[in-house]
Structure formats: C-alpha cells, structure tokens
Amino acid sequence: MAKILPVIMCGGSGTRVWPESRESLPKQFISLVGARSTFQMAAEALKDDVFETPVVISNHDYRFLVAEQLAEIGREARIILEPVRRDSAPAVAVAAEIAAEIGPDTVVALLAADHVIKDRPGFVELCKTAAKAAADGFIVTLGIKPTGPATGYGYIRTGAPVAADGAVLKVEGFVEKPDAATAQRYVEEGYLWNSGNFFFRADTMQAELQKHQPAIADAAANAVARAKKDLNFLVLDKESFSAAPKISIDYAVMERTDRAAVAPADIGWSDVGNWGAVWELSDRDASGNSTRGDGVVMNASNVHIRSDGFLTAVVGVDDVIVVTTQDAVLVLNKDHGDKVKQLVDKLKDMGRKEALEHKRSYRPWGYYQSVDNGARYQVKRIVVKPGQRLSLQKHFHRAEHWIVVRGTAEVTRDDEVVFVHENESIYLPIGCTHRMSNPGRIDLELIEVQTGSYLGEDDIVRIEDVYNRG
Numbered sequence: 001m002a003k004i005l006p007v008i009m010c011g012g013s014g015t016r017v018w019p020e021s022r023e024s025l026p027k028q029f030i031s032l033v034g035a036r037s038t039f040q041m042a043a044e045a046l047k048d049d050v051f052e053t054p055v056v057i058s059n060h061d062y063r064f065l066v067a068e069q070l071a072e073i074g075r076e077a078r079i080i081l082e083p084v085r086r087d088s089a090p091a092v093a094v095a096a097e098i099a100a101e102i103g104p105d106t107v108v109a110l111l112a113a114d115h116v117i118k119d120r121p122g123f124v125e126l127c128k129t130a131a132k133a134a135a136d137g138f139i140v141t142l143g144i145k146p147t148g149p150a151t152g153y154g155y156i157r158t159g160a161p162v163a164a165d166g167a168v169l170k171v172e173g174f175v176e177k178p179d180a181a182t183a184q185r186y187v188e189e190g191y192l193w194n195s196g197n198f199f200f201r202a203d204t205m206q207a208e209l210q211k212h213q214p215a216i217a218d219a220a221a222n223a224v225a226r227a228k229k230d231l232n233f234l235v236l237d238k239e240s241f242s243a244a245p246k247i248s249i250d251y252a253v254m255e256r257t258d259r260a261a262v263a264p265a266d267i268g269w270s271d272v273g274n275w276g277a278v279w280e281l282s283d284r285d286a287s288g289n290s291t292r293g294d295g296v297v298m299n300a301s302n303v304h305i306r307s308d309g310f311l312t313a314v315v316g317v318d319d320v321i322v323v324t325t326q327d328a329v330l331v332l333n334k335d336h337g338d339k340v341k342q343l344v345d346k347l348k349d350m351g352r353k354e355a356l357e358h359k360r361s362y363r364p365w366g367y368y369q370s371v372d373n374g375a376r377y378q379v380k381r382i383v384v385k386p387g388q389r390l391s392l393q394k395h396f397h398r399a400e401h402w403i404v405v406r407g408t409a410e411v412t413r414d415d416e417v418v419f420v421h422e423n424e425s426i427y428l429p430i431g432c433t434h435r436m437s438n439p440g441r442i443d444l445e446l447i448e449v450q451t452g453s454y455l456g457e458d459d460i461v462r463i464e465d466v467y468n469r470g
Contacts, residue, residue, distance in 0.1 A: 093220030099202035118268025143192030149183035219244035274337030389437035398452030407444035
C-alpha cells in the first residue's frame with residue numbers, strides 16, 4: 001500500500017492538567033507520563049516505514065517548542081503554523097490541502113499530540129487497516145473499546161462492516177458525552193469511545209468540507225496558497241485563515257457525512273484528559289501511590305504527587321492528587337479531575353496570571369525564570385542553550401547587571417564585544433545596544449538583575465533577531 005501522511009495536531013492548551021499545563025506551555029509539551037512529552041511520543045510512534053515524514057500543525061506561539069522537541073528525539077517534520085487560533089475543522093482542511101499537493105489520493109492520518117498509546121505495534125497495524133478503508137473513500141476514526149462507563153468521552157454507535165474482513169465498520173451515529181447511567185448502557189451495547197483521530201483521502205475530505213462547510217474549505221485553500229516561509233516554518237496566510245469559522249471537525253463533517261467509518265481499537269489509548277488519567281497511567285506502589293519529583297506519602301493510598309523542586313508530603317489522606325509548581329499548588333480529589341478546567345476559568349476571571357503563564361518563560365534560545373521582584377528591581381535566572389543568542393536590543397527604562405554562574409557569555413555592548421566567564425559580571429546601562437550569546441558547548445546560566453522605572457517585557461526594542469520576532 002501507499003505510504004500514509006501523518007499530520008499531528010499540536011495546538012491545544014490543556015487546561016485540565018493545570019498547573020503544569022498552561023497556555024504558555026500546554027500539556028502536549030510536558031512529560032506527563034514517562035520521560036518524553038506526549039507530542040514526542042506521538043512523533044516517535046510514526047517511525048514505521050508505512051509513514052511519510054510527519055506534518056505538524058501548531059499555533060504560531062509554539063513554533064520553537066515544536067522544533068526543539070523534535071530535535072531532541074532526532075525527528076524531522078514539516079511544521080505548519082496557524083496565525084490565529086481556530087477549532088479542529090480548519091486545521092483538518094489545511095491538512096487536506098497539504099496532502100493534496102502530494103496527490104489527491106494521498107491518505108492522511110490526523111493524530112492528536114496530547115494522547116498516549118501504549119501498544120505501538122498495534123497502533124501501526126491499526127493505522128494500516130484504517131488507511132486501507134480511507135483509500136476506498138471512507139473517513140475513518142479510531143474508536144476505542146471502552147474500559148468502563150466513562151462520562152468524559154463522546155461515543156460511537158457502530159453499524160455493518162465496510163469490507164469483507166470486518167475490521168472497519170460504518171458509523172451509525174455519534175453521541176455526546178453521556179451521564180453515568182447512559183454511559184453504562186452504551187458500554188453494554190458495544191458503543192466505542194470517539195478518540196478524535198481520523199484517516200481520510202485528501203480529495204474525500206476536501207469534497208466533504210466543500211459540501212458541508214464551504215467557508216472552511218475556501219479559507220484553508222487560500223491560507224495554504226498564500227502561505228509564506230519563515231525560517232523553517234510554513235506560516236498560513238492570516239487574513240485567509242481568519243475567515244474560517246471556529247468549529248470542530250465532528251460538528252463540521254463527521255456528524256453530517258455518509259462516509260463516516262470506525263476502526264475499533266484496543267491499543268492502550270488515553271487522551272490524558274485530567275489528573276486522574278495521569279495517575280492511572282503512572283507507576284504506582286502497592287498502596288496505589290505514585291510520586292514524581294520531590295514527594296513523600298505516608299499512611300495514605302491512591303495518592304499522586306508531582307512536585308517541581310519543593311518537598312511535597314501527604315499524610316493520612318486517600319484519593320488525592322497534589323501538584324506543586326514554582327508558583328501554584330493544586331490539591332484535588334482524584335475523582336474531581338474534570339473540575340480543573342472550571343478552576344482555570346475562575347482564575348482567568350480573577351485576572352490571575354498563573355492561569356496562563358509559568359514563572360519559567362521559554363524562548364527559542366532557552367528560558368528565563370523570575371526569582372524575585374520589587375517596585376524598581378527584578379531578578380531573573382537565564383539559561384541560554386549552546387550556540388544560541390538573544391536579539392540585539394536596547395531598553396529605555398531599565399539597566400541590567402549580568403552575573404555568569406555557569407559557562408561563558410559573549411556580550412555585545414554598543415561597539416565592544418566582551419567575554420564574561422563564570423563568577424564574572426557585566427553592567428549594561430539604560431539605552432545601550434546589547435546582545436548575549438553562548439559560544440560554548442554547555443548551557444550558559446546567569447543571574448540578571450534589572451533596575452529602573454519600568455521593568456515590563458514590552459520595554460524591548462529589537463534591532464536584529466535571528467528568530468524573526470517582532
């Protein structure tokens with residue numbers, strides 16, 4: 001059979017696993033289960049020869065995270081960037097347009113970046129099965145065989161086989177997330193969970209979108225036709241893509257088309273939809289407890305601790321999840337995982353920046369993290385990766401002191417270039433043109449002390465930037 005073009009959808013915000021997942025670093029880029037992020041796990045699962053080089057569709061804000069995490073695992077991909085956020089249907093339409101450039105009969109595997117699949121060989125075989133039906137003109141979703149009456153998933157009612165082997169079935173209907181009693185009935189009647197992963201021919205999806213959502217089809221076609229290269233990324237045309245309505249592919253096509261089919265799957269799938277799911281996927285002791293980071297559990301059972309640098313202890317309390325980050329602590333009954341999204345919405349309404357941002361802010365050259373701040377000063381820890389450099393810039397309202405604690409910094413200050421070594425420092429007065437580079441082979445780590453009348457991140461005039469930021 002012809003190769004499958006995998007397209008990884010990598011743009012969600014993952015608020016249900018706050019405070020680790022936030023808009024500035026969503027869950028697909030976090031190692032929630034194991035050493036890799038779920039995005040990296042998805043990319044690694046596509047190493048079989050049946051797959052073409054993957055395409056990744058992501059938000060413009062995450063472009064360097066995508067590129068860095070692919071580089072960490074030695075994977076290549078074509079990265080497509082959405083200039084504005086839309087729901088899944090416009091992204092699917094873009095995937096169909098990209099695939100059609102290869103050929104109208106190209107089969108696409110549209111896969112989520114924030115899911116976990118334990119049975120990778122089984123997943124590859126299932127992809128081949130689904131792709132075969134997709135090549136015959138069906139739009140095939142992976143339908144997960146339920147492990148219980150879950151209320152957090154949509155369900156699929158199956159029909160007759162689409163081919164003699166019976167491996168793929170017609171979809172008789174999609175049903176919304178049920179209550180507990182209805183979910184129990186669905187499981188007993190053989191319904192499947194809707195995983196949100198799809199297989200389709202490029203021309204099939206184009207035709208169905210043109211039939212049911214022509215505004216999305218046209219917007220995607222124009223956005224791809226007018227897309228522009230930016231470094232190693234392809235950026236969709238903003239004006240064209242913005243014309244696409246915000247709607248999911250389920251509502252836009254799958255619930256309307258007569259081509260919907262489903263491949264039943266038993267591959268150890270999880271959408272890692274909340275902290276309870278993370279606990280279930282984690283290694284646990286005889287009492288059901290799991291810890292990641294600096295955690296201690298005593299006289300308790302079914303506890304999950306995740307701690308980023310702070311000792312977190314749970315004593316005598318069962319069925320709880322405790323997540324400790326640099327600026328927030330979540331204590332949650334593990335059966336109330338679906339309430340975290342409501343909590344994040346409340347924090348947003350309160351204007352709490354912790355709802356959206358981490359104390360650590362990632363940049364294409366590394367990251368910085370707030371250490372302390374006051375009315376006229378701010379202290380940051382900055383880490384610059386080997387071979388990387390910040391933009392050539394200046395500030396109108398603040399001066400900066402850089403103290404190197406690891407590595408060597410190559411510092412441009414107006415017309416001079418200075419090498420600053422470990423235990424050395426340099427002063428950058430207000431208004432001077434400056435840049436920091438890491439010429440070494442290890443991370444450059446320094447402490448930055450800012451002083452001045454205004455310390456906001458928008459007090460930056462970029463004169464030259466290798467990352468094409470504004």
